[in-house]
Amino acid sequence: MSAKHAWTRVVTTSLPARSTRLAGEVSSGVKLLWKTNDAVWDDTADTLQDIKTVGHNRNGFDSVVETDVLRSLYLVGGAVLFGLGSGFTSSSDSLMSGAPSYLKQGSETTNITGTQKDYGSEQTYDKNTNTIQYTTVAKFPPSVSSPMPSASASSVSSPIPRHCMLQAHAARVVHAVHSLTIAVTGGAGFVGSHLVDRLMLLGHEVTVLDNFFTGSRTTVSHWVGHPNFEMVRHDVVEPFLIEVDQIYHLACPASPPHYQYNAVKTIKTSFMGTLNMLGLAKRTKARFLITSTSEVYGDPRSTPSARTTGDTSTALAPDGVDVRVARIFNTFGPRMNPYDGRVVSNFIIQALKGEDMTVYGDGKQTRSFQYIHDLVDGLILLMNGPETRPVNIGSAHEFTILDFAEAVRDIVEKVQKEEGNPLAKRVNLIHKDMPVDDPQRRRADTSRAKETLGWEPKWELWQGVEEMVRYYSAKMKEGAI
Numbered sequence: 450m451s452a453k454h455a456w457t458r459v460v461t462t463s464l465p466a467r468s469t470r471l472a473g474e475v476s477s478g479v480k481l482l483w484k485t486n487d488a489v490w491d492d493t494a495d496t497l498q499d500i501k502t503v504g505h506n507r508n509g510f511d512s513v514v515e516t517d518v519l520r521s522l523y524l525v526g527g528a529v530l531f532g533l534g535s536g537f538t539s540s541s542d543s544l545m546s547g548a549p550s551y552l553k554q555g556s557e558t559t560n561i562t563g564t565q566k567d568y569g570s571e572q573t574y575d576k577n578t579n580t581i582q583y584t585t586v587a588k589f590p591p592s593v594s595s596p597m598p599s600a601s602a603s604s605v606s607s608p609i610p611r612h613c614m615l616q617a618h619a620a621r622v623v624h625a626v627h628s629l630t631i632a633v634t635g636g637a638g639f640v641g642s643h644l645v646d647r648l649m650l651l652g653h654e655v656t657v658l659d660n661f662f663t664g665s666r667t668t669v670s671h672w673v674g675h676p677n678f679e680m681v682r683h684d685v686v687e688p689f690l691i692e693v694d695q696i697y698h699l700a701c702p703a704s705p706p707h708y709q710y711n712a713v714k715t716i717k718t719s720f721m722g723t724l725n726m727l728g729l730a731k732r733t734k735a736r737f738l739i740t741s742t743s744e745v746y747g748d749p750r751s752t753p754s755a756r757t758t759g760d761t762s763t764a765l766a767p768d769g770v771d772v773r774v775a776r777i778f779n780t781f782g783p784r785m786n787p788y789d790g791r792v793v794s795n796f797i798i799q800a801l802k803g804e805d806m807t808v809y810g811d812g813k814q815t816r817s818f819q820y821i822h823d824l825v826d827g828l829i830l831l832m833n834g835p836e837t838r839p840v841n842i843g844s845a846h847e848f849t850i851l852d853f854a855e856a857v858r859d860i861v862e863k864v865q866k867e868e869g870n871p872l873a874k875r876v877n878l879i880h881k882d883m884p885v886d887d888p889q890r891r892r893a894d895t896s897r898a899k900e901t902l903g904w905e906p907k908w909e910l911w912q913g914v915e916e917m918v919r920y921y922s923a924k925m926k927e928g929a930i
């Protein structure tokens with residue numbers, strides 16, 4: 450991330466510093482004071498560091514990649530390299546000056562010339578970094594009018610011509626012995642697409658199965674053409690035959706309005722889909738990770754969520770299927786459908802558009818939110834570790850929805866100011882009816898994840914929210930939202 454976007458120091462009032470904050474504490478009266486806008490400086494507060502890498506290297510599986518490379522797949526617009534005229538000569542330094550470093554490297558090594566191609570791909574191996582640069586000239590780029598990466602924007606005044614767009618992605622070279630064949634059901638969804646990015650950057654062979662009910666091709670379209678990638682339109686209620694080492698089973702609508710829209714179909718997807726994928730796991734002896742949900746804990750009211758409820762994996766183990774069960778708690782991040790109705794996307798989109806922010810009920814209900822990269826870390830650790838009992842993956846920092854709304858509003862205002870388009874007046878928080886059966890409290894007890902996987906969230910809520918605000922803001926400028 451460029452220096453311009455380096456994380457600023459956050460001072461939290463009414464809250465002890467992160468290191469002394471107690472697990473399970475309900476945060477209240479959260480106030481964000483950004484150093485750039487405020488003279489107050491609290492030496493006891495945390496300094497938010499820009500996170501340079503995500504992932505872990507445990508149990509023989511290395512999932513570490515540079516955060517900037519991941520960001521380039523969602524934060525920077527669709528076009529990352531381009532040339533003009535009849536051939537592609539992506540060597541213009543001034544145009545690339547704001548791009549992440551690995552893309553500059555691509556611009557130096559990539560030179561597609563000759564007659565203009567609508568579609569093509571090229572591989573360049575860089576022995577210094579042990580990476581292969583796959584360069585794909587996209588016939589159908591994600592967005593016609595994508596802005597250029599940050600600093601280079603000023604050099605370009607007109608939209609990038611369709612035929613001149615190029616996408617490049619660096620992927621690790623994995624020795625055949627270590628390269629896994631991995632299926633991700635629901636791989637075009639919000640969580641699935643981030644998991645796919647990580648696995649692809651690590652050099653594995655990834656097959657996405659998705660029926661695109663709630664997922665979207667655009668979330669993974671940047672991998673189309675890559676030799677390790679395959680995208681199959683498939684509904685998991687039907688069986689699927691493939692040879693795989695691992696199956697991440699994520700396929701099912703996750704947003705309340707989506708999974709309630711056709712309840713019978715949702716049940717079918719959950720039962721039949723899981724049955725079919727378990728069958729596949731059994732036949733291929735693949736390890737199978739199922740993504741369950743914090744909803745299984747219902748509404749714990751006064752007590753924080755218990756560690757486990759039921760144990761599917763033990764029940765299935767005798768049948769010879771090697772199962773992992775993740776209980777996913779509230780998660781947010783780029784690529785969440787802006788209109789899927791969940792609270793983080795709703796609040797950010799409403800604040801960015803200057804509309805009223807809708808707090809359901811009195812806003813005293815609580816949630817704990819984790820950033821998408823932490824969830825992906827947890828899923829990969831669980832898949833590749835020995836723990837077979839269900840594991841909660843989520844954040845333990847609980848906030849009331851009303852406090853969260855105020856904090857989101859602060860962050861959106863900060864980003865809008867930095868981007869030079871502050872709103873004329875503050876958006877209002879308004880109250881709407883509480884949905885039926887809305888849990889009053891939810892906080893992840895992640896002690897098992899910590900003990901058995903060595904997993905803990907790395908991202909502060911505010912870092913993630915700011916990144917998501919920048920993502921939606923960029924999409925709005927593209928006209929995609």
Ligand SMILES: O=c1ccn([C@@H]2O[C@H](COP(=O)(O)OP(=O)(O)O[C@H]3OC[C@@H](O)[C@H](O)[C@H]3O)[C@@H](O)[C@H]2O)c(=O)[nH]1
Pocket residue numbers: 703704705742743744778779790791792793795796807808809810814816850883884887888
């Ligand atoms: O605009 C909004 C949206 C939501 N809310 C509130 O914010 C809280 C969180 O709502 P969300 O819809 O984001 O998420 P929920 O916690 O209800 O469900 C979520 O967590 C568990 C997963 O299994 C579900 O799939 C997931 O959507 C709720 O209390 C809801 O009432 C608002 O106050 N305003």
